[in-house]
Amino acid sequence: MQPLPSPDDDELLKNLRRRLSQLLVSLREGAEGSVAKAKAAPTSSGGGKAAKKKKWSKGKVKDKAQHAVTLDKTTYDRILKEAPTFRFISQSILIERLKINGSLARIAIRHLEKEGAIKRIVHHHGQLVTVPRSTTSSD
Numbered sequence: 001m002q003p004l005p006s007p008d009d010d011e012l013l014k015n016l017r018r019r020l021s022q023l024l025v026s027l028r029e030g031a032e033g034s035v036a037k038a039k040a041a042p043t044s045s046g047g048g049k050a051a052k053k054k055k056w057s058k059g060k061v062k063d064k065a066q067h068a069v070t071l072d073k074t075t076y077d078r079i080l081k082e083a084p085t086f087r088f089i090s091q092s093i094l095i096e097r098l099k100i101n102g103s104l105a106r107i108a109i110r111h112l113e114k115e116g117a118i119k120r121i122v123h124h125h126g127q128l129v130t131v132p133r134s135t136t137s138s139d
Helices: 007-045 073-085 091-098 102-115
Strands: 118-123 128-132
Touching (some): 073 102
Antiparallel strands (some): 118 128
8 A cells, every 4th residue: 555645745746747747848849840850851952861872982093004015126225224233123123114014024034034134033933033143143
């Protein structure tokens, strides 16, 4: 059995009910205002969820290299003159510095090796690594 409420408890209950009704009224007013704002927002942006779909970037595109494909006299002279002066010679180095094609770089390395201008250090199926003759110790 519950005890009978005292006159002080009645006053406390009245105050709590009044405060609760005030809070509910303010919540309803706030909710109605936010609903009105929510309804107005998609029409102004023009699409709701579909309009906020993530757009992916295209990414960075590297410029296509315009390297020489055929060996002309000026390129041949440059290879003979400059390549033996490089401290480290590989196909990638020749492509980057002399702006020649990969197949030309491989042929140039073989040619310089036959002439004795450079010496092979590593021969791997993907990469030939050579150095100039002057930097290697005599064998």
